[in-house]
Amino acid sequence: EPEVTQTPSHQVTQMGQEVILRCVPISNHLYFYWYRQILGQKVEFLVSFYNNEISEKSEIFDDQFSVERPDGSNFTLKIRSTKLEDSAMYFCASRGLAGGGEQFFGPGTRLTVL
């Protein structure tokens, strides 16, 4: 069964450093998303991506964040200058064209900013 994959599973970085989180969505999906979940909190939407551009983004997704689909398979989230409060689980998700928005989530990357 196809699945979304994410790398790395755990990333530790120093405050102020740049990190890139990687995702490989399900191959025939067209909509891609990043979410984050701070420990003990709810899953929060960051950004959606369709047709090679951002379609929606939340208030959390400020100028420190960017997304890219550098090739036909990878989808990346970059945080330019990490802050302590960026520590969270980051989930990638993808969706096909079917209405209703069933999303398939990856296993997540745990980001720890020291």
Next chain:
Amino acid sequence: SQKIEQNSEALNIQEGKTATLTCNYTNYSPAYLQWYRQDPGRGPVFLLLIRENEKEKRKERLKVTFDTTLKQSLFHITASQPADSATYLCALQSSGGSYIPTFGRGTSLIVHP
């Protein structure tokens, strides 16, 4: 502002019983309501979707109801098993656009053998 409420207290039940989880919402008119399962340290896994014009949806041991008047969804797991222990998330979506779901905080279900 939009609000989704799920019981923050864990639900403890005995194996074989029916678990019922509640999702209430305010200031929202969702076109779709979804339920996801999340295990510790893992991503959410989609379980069921119900549309605003549907009252009930079933899948194997799972049943979801959706009452747009009460602004409430109930999620039932019949013949519960210890393997059903997890956190269950309710998510609301408006129609159109990117179908961005807004998640509740989830309710932890613990099924005791």
